[in-house]
Every structure is written in C-alpha cells, then in structure tokens.
Amino acid sequence: MRAVRSFFGLSINKASERSGISQSDLTAYERQESEPEVETLEKFCDLFGMAIEDLFYVELEESERRDFDADQGEPEY
DSSP states (O other): OHHHHHHTTOOHHHHHHHHTOOHHHHHHHHTTSSOOOHHHHHHHHHHHTOOHHHHHSOOOOGGGOOBOOSSSSOOBO
C-alpha cells in the first residue's frame, strides 16, 4: 500500500481523508502490523482507480502516475 500511495505522491493524511481509512489504520497496514479487510482494500484501490489484485502485482510505470493536488477534487489524469 505504501508503494502505491508514495508512487502517486499522496501523503498518508490525504490518502486517509480521500479514502475514508483512518491514518492509524493506514500506518498499521503499511508497517504490516495489521491486515486490512476486503472492504478497506476496496476503498484504498478505488482512490487510485485500481483493482484489488493490482496491489499484489503492481509494477507502476511513470506514465501511469496521476497528479493528486493538495486540494480536494478528482485526480488529473
């Protein structure tokens, strides 16, 4: 999860706000201290327009990067 979030340049705070997943939960998942439920994975993946299975086979290309502005709104593709 951290690799995806970092690739898109989204802070943990913004990822939390936009996905509805608490910062503490995201931190625990990224540190592998806890495992997310399927519903949580869906929220996370929806934020980045990914399928859940993509998290397990992710090879992000620079051309796939989206610009997540600091303000709210939809990402620019």
